[in-house]
Amino acid sequence: RVATVENGGLFIYTNKYSGRPERFTFTSEPTIEDIRRMQAEFTDERDWNQFHQPRNLLLAMVGEVGEVAELFQWRGEVAEGLPDWTESEREHLAHELSDVMIYLVELAEKCRVDLPQAVLRKMALNRQKYPASKVQGSAKKYTEYKD
Amino acid sequence: RVATVENGGLFIYTNKYSGRPERFTFTSEPTIEDIRRMQAEFTDERDWNQFHQPRNLLLAMVGEVGEVAELFQWRGEVAEGLPDWTESEREHLAHELSDVMIYLVELAEKCRVDLPQAVLRKMALNRQKYPASKVQGSAKKYTEYKD
């Protein structure tokens, strides 16, 4: 995969054989369960489960979301691909998004919510609530589409 | 896997062959990349990418974190496994945690952050910052462990 900067800064990934634009994708691993297991080991090794009660983890997640917000707060609108961000700012963002993910996964674990399956169920609900044929190009809330 | 409620409500998962306690685990799928792809298809089908700029997605994630907070706000301390929650409250929580996950994944995509890999890097940093031998049973911030 070859990343080139085009269109006023947007990263376009081009397939190196076909030369056609390719959508940005994630690496397939670690899975959400891998993250859960690694974080559980991390917590166990430090004897930190005593601190990792649900509301503590929720507040920790709120704290990390706040750190993501701080990275975006004085920038005005930010375009897809973050064209004006430095490499160091991107890495900082990657760290803060990761912290949100880690606490979200551990919060789900401590609440006995099977997060990957829960996401599938929620996505199915979203598809029902916002039928593609009805909401094309509109961001109105789903309630406004009800008959 | 057999789930039984013991210890004042905590779910204990017992291996159905060995009968020994088993840690709660997530299903291995969907992966984070699966979620990214499904949400990208959902957004494409509705022509909603015009609304899904980074700061919009960040605010949407803040909104969903707020909805998780509302589920925990008047309960006082909540024990691991949510022993006093009804099935309907658990499902509501599963929905809201899923919404946080979905927006987190899409925010990372639109920022060109490979979230699964970023989490691995951040976890490696956390292991360096909080060496198990030094922080055993203490939640002090890592800066307080520096020499």
Add this chain to the structure above:
Amino acid sequence: RVATVENGGLFIYTNKYSGRPERFTFTSEPTIEDIRRMQAEFTDERDWNQFHQPRNLLLAMVGEVGEVAELFQWRGEVAEGLPDWTESEREHLAHELSDVMIYLVELAEKCRVDLPQAVLRKMALNRQKYPASKVQGSAKKYTEYKD
């Protein structure tokens, strides 16, 4: 005071005698202490102090901040004065900002923080950290201005 809509929707307040533009101002009452007292009476009358412990109030505030975020999430950049918002959307926003204020005030009370005085101290610190002569027109963090 006469409010007229000019400049692409921005509200300009004009002094009705001089006709000169006037900055938007708040009503002088209720004070923060008035809000504290009214909310304390509201809570007392309902016997709700048992629920209004600091972390509960903090999570309630997070929930209300999430509701403010939801009002801004799909709009892209929003100009000062909210020129494109309907009267009903403005009233909804006024309600949600008020909820944040009410929980912030009660959280401070339950933490024994004299919020009005604390704000004065923090503003004095901010003036020291960001000297007007040094930071003119720049949003860099104060640490970057240190000698």
Add this chain to the structure above:
Amino acid sequence: RVATVENGGLFIYTNKYSGRPERFTFTSEPTIEDIRRMQAEFTDERDWNQFHQPRNLLLAMVGEVGEVAELFQWRGEVAEGLPDWTESEREHLAHELSDVMIYLVELAEKCRVDLPQAVLRKMALNRQKYPASKVQGSAKKYTEYKD
């Protein structure tokens, strides 16, 4: 007013003449309008209005709420009056609550919401939604009290 620490750490304020317990109160100034005016001067002097658009201020407020959350995240339940907190932790909390207040006030100003009046209207609504006679000692949501 004389503050003494009693009841396992809770601050009890005693009227110095009557010796009877007194509720913790805030200083009557600055008012919310005073804070608005001081922050407007601070922003004007630094030529920072260009950065203080509504969504920027909202994200800044989210960041500050995150910093409040970090102060509470690993503590488990925290009692009224913060009996176990050091003076330095209290001062840190006072700073972060103040930052939330400052951005909340400026966000309301830039949205042309007269925050003190909006709070009065919202409190009147809350009294209607949760009649004291019906909700005594219960934290159920108001919808559950509807006839």
